[in-house]
Amino acid sequence: MLQIYKEMETDERIVKKAHELYMRFGIRSVSMDEIAGHLGISKKTIYQFYKDKDALVEGVLDIEMRRMEIDCTCSRIEGNNAVHEIFLAMDIVEEMFKGFNPAILYDLEKYHPKAYTKFTDHHxxxxxxxxKANIERGIMEGLYRPEINIDIMCKYRIGTMLMIFNANFFPHGKYPLATLCSEITDNFLHGLATPKGKEWITKYKMERSKVLLTT
Structure with missing residues (x-):
């Protein structure tokens, strides 16, 4: 039993360190040797748990997808209304973007297509x-327009959030990811909102600005 726990601990250390390095430097630029060096273990040990880099990338991706699900759930539970839920989610995403390498999705798509497909399928x-749940909530609360085509707007939302990583649209380094996220989300919300919803958008934007000024 002790051996099983040790193996689980080693596996977790490997994937967490890989996650940390990939998020900071991108996937392609981080070798298995570098991960092993940071952990003080041999590359052979990593291969006992992950047969190749593709498998390790998928393990890292699983961490990101679980985190995303937890964040979405927390925003939904803690949000006072549909608009507030979006602002809470935006705060979480922008915090994640600190130290985040925007090239990671390019690396994923180009060098690890299986993992990229898994990622986009999850999205x-x-x-x-x-x-969909957020838009339905907003309509019920009178904050979003009832005539909205929910399917179209859900797909639009997903597409625009992935677009910020596309260097053809936004060359890496030209705009901070947090700025892109904020601008796109602001326009998305205003497109959904009723006059009542716009009042809540203005309220949360002002509150957010005050917080940013004090940090």
């Missing part, structure tokens, strides 16, 4: 459902 299902 197109789980995040679709999260956005």
């Amino acid at each position: 197109n299902t789980y995040l679709y459902d999260c956005n």
Whole structure:
């Protein structure tokens, strides 16, 4: 039993360190040797748990998808209304972007297509459902326009959030990811909102600005 726990601990250390390094430097630029060096173990030990870099990337991706699901759930539970829920989610995403390498999605798509497909499938299902629930909530609360085509807006939302990582649209380094996220989300919300919803958007934006000024 002790051996099983030790193996679980080693596995967790490997994938967490890989996650940390990939998020900071991108996937392609971080070798298995570097991960091993940071952990003080041999590369052979990593291969006992992950047969190749593709497998390790998928393990890291699983961490990100679990984190995303937890964040979405927390925003939904803690949000006072649908608009507030979006602002809470935006705060979480922007915090994540600190120290985040925008090239990671390019690396994922180009060098690890299986993992990239897994990532986009998750976005197109789980995040679709999260956005759908938020829009339905906003309509029920009178904050979003009832005539909205929910399917179109959910797909639009997912597409625009992935677009910020596309260097053809936004060359890496030209705009901070947090700025792109904020601008796109602001326009998305205003497109959904009723006059009542716009009042809540203005309220939360002012509160957010005050917090940012004091940090």
